[in-house]
Amino acid sequence: MVLDIVKYGSPVLRETTSPVPSITPELRKLAEDMVETMHKARGVGLAAPQVGRLESMCVIDVPLDCEDDDETRAFNASVEMPLVMFNPVIVATEGSQDGKEGCLSLPNMSAPVIRAAQVTCQYLDPAGLPQMVTARGFLARALLHETDHLNGVLYVDHLSAVDKLAMAKKLQKLAKKNGGNL
Numbered sequence: 001m002v003l004d005i006v007k008y009g010s011p012v013l014r015e016t017t018s019p020v021p022s023i024t025p026e027l028r029k030l031a032e033d034m035v036e037t038m039h040k041a042r043g044v045g046l047a048a049p050q051v052g053r054l055e056s057m058c059v060i061d062v063p064l065d066c067e068d069d070d071e072t073r074a075f076n077a078s079v080e081m082p083l084v085m086f087n088p089v090i091v092a093t094e095g096s097q098d099g100k101e102g103c104l105s106l107p108n109m110s111a112p113v114i115r116a117a118q119v120t121c122q123y124l125d126p127a128g129l130p131q132m133v134t135a136r137g138f139l140a141r142a143l144l145h146e147t148d149h150l151n152g153v154l155y156v157d158h159l160s161a162v163d164k165l166a167m168a169k170k171l172q173k174l175a176k177k178n179g180g181n182l
Helices: 027-039 071-076 135-150 161-177
Strands: 045-047 057-060 083-094 097-103 106-116 117-126 128-138
Touching: 027 045, 027 057, 027 083, 027 106, 045 083, 045 135, 057 135, 071 128, 083 135, 097 135, 106 135, 106 161, 117 135, 128 135
Parallel strands: none
Antiparallel strands: 045 057, 057 083, 083 117, 097 106, 117 128
16 A cells, blocks of 8 residues: 655654564554555655654665666675665664765755765564664665654755755745644
8 A cells, every 4th residue: 555655844754763562464564555655656765754653664675776886786786675674773884975865755855965885784674583784885875864764864954054055945845835844
């Protein structure tokens, strides 16, 4: 089932999620619906607050051809997509990369964001088993972006003052339309 995606300005996007104590059939169904919603919206990631929920969970599906180089594609090739992650926590970061980011909750906007070049994330899979993933490049960026959502942080919070100023009118308009919270 395709879910409604919450837009910038809605207070739920600034909430901190709660850890999932156990992975129930209902949460697995929510994850399936989130994957379907993400694909329909042509996104590469979706976190629970973006569908109005406060469970610590997100889904990611980054095609290998989104990566810039063969080395990064090879490094990330073993990561099975879509990633369905419950209680994800970034446990290590390395290096830095600068690239454009967008968000399904901020439609038709993007801006350059500096993120770690490589990240390691631990999480529970849909079977409730602990997993660890290390990723580079665009997939690393997606992991950081989605785990930020679980802490009420949006990519626009990472922008330089100049980039924030350049987006200010669009952000104010979108926020006003969706509840007024910047």
